[in-house]
Amino acid sequence: MDFRLTEDQRALKRGVRVLLDRRFGREALRAAVDGGGVLDRALWRELGAAGFFALRLPEAAGGVGLGLPEAVLLFEEAGRALLPGPLIATHLAAGEVPGAAEGQAVVAAADGELVEWLDAADVVLGPAEGASPIRSVDPLTPLHRLPGGVPRPGTADLVSLLSAAEQLGSAGRTTELAVSYARTREQFGRPVGGFQAVKHLCAGMLVRTELARAAVYAAAVTADPVEIAGARLLADEAAVAGARDCLQVHGGMGFTWEADVHLHLKRAWVRAERGLGGAAAEELVAARL
Structure with missing residues (x-):
């Protein structure tokens, strides 16, 4: 089986990146952080017009008619x-x-x-009675806690796979940020990327990211629940450990509010709590083994 992306899939990925770079670049990201988690409805409609939400709907139903592998590329x-x-x-x-x-x-x-963006929603699927607001570690993900909440039947695997795709995208981005900083930041008259300890951090980030990428892309093709669970575990690790290592590469600068690295770490923590959690995913993989 050939898991390489087709030219159409690569074009889709490029197109989404161009759209998001134009519409949600760094200035928009920081404005959203400063805005306290207010949803940009104009951006939401633009995503809808671009087919982000209708990607997997049949063309006869007004959708794009693509599949789960393409959805994973969008969420990455x-x-x-x-x-x-x-x-x-x-x-x-x-x-x-x-x-x-x-x-x-x-x-x-x-x-x-945990229920995300409850106050901003026009429609809430599933029972949300008794949900209470809690302080979210991620400034861009408002949260409510729902005591005794359980995943809706039939959604846990898809939520986990698409969350894994988002984690993969974040892991890739923090790897890029770490490498870029290591190449330009100098200490003792040389780029910090020339030091062995920094090289090891960047190499570890790349290995975790590419391992997760293979697992997430494969799970999108097979849609097997156990492969999705394994991909989720690898993607969560790549995103969380990658953001932590990126902080280390940046040194003290990485811990400042002005840097974006901490936003990736905080979002990775929140994503890791969605759908099939880590312990449940481990049990599912262990049972198959």
């Missing part, structure tokens, strides 16, 4: 850009909730104990 780019909002819930609701496919409706989902 969204994770790379730290795009905020209940992207997965709205994507999964396309075709079920009027306006979701076009980006006219924002959909949140009571999947598990």
Whole structure:
């Protein structure tokens, strides 16, 4: 089986990156952080017009007619850009909730104990009674806690796979940030990337990212629950450990509010709590083994 991306898939990935670089670049990211997690409805509609939410809907139903592998590529780019909002819930609701496919409706989902973007949602899928707001470590992901919440039937695997794709995108981006900083930041008259300890950090980030990439892309093709669980574990590790190593490469600068590295780490922590959690994923893989 050939897991290499087709030319159409590469073009899709490039197109999404161009759109997000134009519409949600660093200035927009920092404005969103300073705005306290207010959802940009104009951006949401633009994503809808670009087919982000309707990607997997059949063309006969007004969708793009593509599959899960292409959705993974979209969410990888969204994770790379730290795009905020209940992207997965709205994507999964396309075709079920009027306006979701076009980006006219924002959909949140009571999947598990944590509910993202509940106050900004036009529609909430699943019972959300008793949800209470909690302080989120990620300034771009408002959270509510739902006591006793459980994933909605039939959604846990898809939520986990698309979350893994976002984690993969974030891991790739922090690797880029670390390498770029290591090449330009100098100490003792030479780039810090010339020091062995920094080389090892960057190499480890790259290895974790590419291992997760292979697993996530393969799981998108097979849609096997156990392969999705394994891909999720690898992607969570790549995103969290990668952001931590990126902080180390940046040194004291990485811990400042002005740097973007901490935003990737905080988002990775929140994503890791979605859908099939780490312990459940480990048990599922262990049972298959």
